[in-house]
Amino acid sequence: MKAILWITSLFVSVVLSKPRCRCLHGDPCWPTEEEFVQLQSKLSQPLICPVPPESACYPELNPSGNCTNVQANAVNGRWRSDQAGSMQSANFETFVFPNGTIEACYLNATLGFPCQQGSVPPVGVDARRVEDVQAAVKFAADQDLRLVIKSTGHDLLGRSAAKGAFMIWTHHLKNITANSAFVPEGTPESESYNALTLQSGVQWFEAYNAAQENGRSIIGGLSVGGSVGAAGRWIQGGGHSTLSPQHGLGVDNTIQITIVTASSDLFWAVRGGGGGTYGVLTSVTYRTHEITPLTAAVVAASFSSPAVKKDILTEYLKLWPSLSDAGWGGNLALSSMDFNLVLVAPNVSWADTNATIDPFFDFVQNAQPDASATTILFDGFYSFYQNFFVSGEQFAGSSGELASRLLPRETFDHPEHLADVMMGFQESINLVHVGGGKVSEINPDSAGLNPAWRKAIAHMIVASGWLSGSTVDQIRAVQQKLRDDLAILESLVPGGGAYFNEASLYEINPQHTFFRDHYNRLEEIKGTYDPKDLFIVVEGVGSERWDPTLNLTRIRPTSDPHPTHIWLGHDMHNTDNIMFGRLGICVFLIQALSIGSTITSPFMFWKGLSLATNTESPIVVVLR
Secondary structure, three states: OOEEEEEOOOOOOOOOOOOOEOEOOOOOOOOOHHHHHHHHOOOOOOOEOOOOHHHHHOOOOOOOOOHHHHHHHOOOHHHHHOOOOOOOOHHHHOEEOOOOOEEOOOOOHHHOOOOOOOOOOOEEEEOOOHHHHHHHHHHHHHHOEOEEEEOOOOOOOOOOOOOOOEEEEOOOOOOEEEEEEEOOOOOOOOOOEEEEEEEOOOEHHHHHHHHHHOOEEOOOOOOOOOOOEOOOHHHHHOOOOOOHHHHOOHHHHEEEEEEOOOOHHHHHHHOOOOOOOOOOEEEEEEEOEEOOOEEEEEEEEEOOOHHHHHHHHHHHHHHHHHHHHOOOEEEEEEOOOEEEEEEEEEOOOHHHHHHHHHHHHHHHHHHOOOOEEEEEEEOOHHHHHHHHHOOOOOOOOOEEEEEEEEEEHHHHHOHHHHHHHHHHOOOEEEEEEOOOOHHHHOOOOOOOOOHHHHOEEEEEEEEEEEOOOOOHHHHHHHHHHHHHHHHHHHHHOOOOOOOOOOOOOOOOOHHHHHHHHHHHHHHHHHHHHOOOOOOOOOOOOOHHHEOOOOOEEOOOOOOOOOOOOOOOOOOOOOOOOOOOOOOOOOOOOOOEEOOOOOEEEEOOOOOOOOOOOOOOOOEEEEEO
16 A cells, blocks of 8 residues: 655754743734735735634624524534634633633623634635645744644634634535545556545535445544534544445545655544644545445434433443444434434445344343334435434534543443443543444554544543533533543443543643653654644644643653653643643645555656745655
8 A cells, every 4th residue: 555745844853951932922023914915925825813613693782794694504503614713612712711711702692791803813815726635734823823724724723723823724625536446656557446525614414425426335433414524633543434344544545645745654643643643634645435225213202211311221221242243333422311322334235234133133122112112224325324314413513522532342341340430420421433344443553543443343422511601610510520420431432542632621641641651762763754743633642742722731850851841730620720722733735545554766847946944836645
């Protein structure tokens, strides 16, 4: 397998001898108007000044914009993704100062709070070309700015926003190219793939439409409206799908990636080693698959008693490992009194699906006679997606956080205990069935992905939120409860792993939880290609060298044998600060192909590139 990488070497290695602060909007070091004019001359689009979309509703008595439109679309994920200043979770648009003061812009203008910028970056680049990204990265590096990368704002840990930062908005990089005989650069003609190349602004609803138009299926994420980005943080965190048990994770279906800075090591790191850590992703090429029929099994029950809930949940947990082995996927949403299950049996006949699931259906309806249980045959994934996810209730624009763990098979060896733990949570739970099957068959060291994925047969998420206008004390109470929930999850899976894209902001040891024994190699790769830590995100590789705001480094003791590392004297999460939208995100732009790459021959053109700082001309390197 091979890979091609566009390499733009941005930095020279440095040894940090004193704390270093990022330059933020409002600081004396912030670029001058003349410097922004110089940047503008290199861009295809005018610089943008993102604002919270809710600002259109202020002042209350004389709205400055189309408030009616904002109110009508505030929960619509696609609409929010089209707004440069919008995050899918509105709490990450806000900023909380150490003294508890909240800077925000709430949709409900009648609450009486002023509309403020919060954590929405005040200036950014609307990238429409790779050259726009290159110019923006170089500008941020030269000015030592706090840099965030945003496509759709679907970021459950707020890595797409940071107060006073400079934004690269990749949402309008929308090109989609289908190729039934895609040959990665630098590989022999005999090595070809039926593939779909997506630029980093493409969203899953667009990717699914394109795959269907070309008579193919693609492994991707699911959300109502399909507004999640298909070629950004999803793949960099690993990328799970309801079809993963049949075809693997997103990283397992990646043929080629385009990013700014790269090597064979970097291709390994980008696939699961954390988004925003190594550069700015601009495109991904995925292998596609034949369209095959699938059957959905759907159960909806409202429990008449806790005893009935325990019985049904326990029976289901007994069943799941065998379904995982058979390549089934899906999701269980569990609340205090409701059980909503959607399972997918790919390429399994309707008759065989019924034979497998009917005993559970019978158990559910005997325990809860008014429960509904049915199977539905679809001609392929696209029709399933259209039926369940194109429309429906959306929750974009709300405020909340979560905690999660990847559950290995042995967790299901004691289904009664697992059911008790799940029923003990006061919050809603999702048991996401995206592991096992093909995912577990792939070499854990084939990519930078958390190795815990290869042993997991489910992904458990506990989530909670708060209303707009909540006080700091109310918000902290919710966050403390999620910390407590995280401790319960940790006791359930001691030393367990979590999915980087859907996890807690309060991990005690994120290096282990997200990366395990891959961390040292990931850190070495980052040190090689981003020695100045331009690309830093919360709980990502290298984040332990920065304070909780990710704006200030901490010095490692001088006796330390690795002076390029920065010492963080205290647990970054033991702070009174609430990190809503202050959580940074970083940039990278590489092109790499396929799994298990090793370098063979770097070649191609330099065009006067200065390896220290120039980003004007990429170098093409072929990896095998």
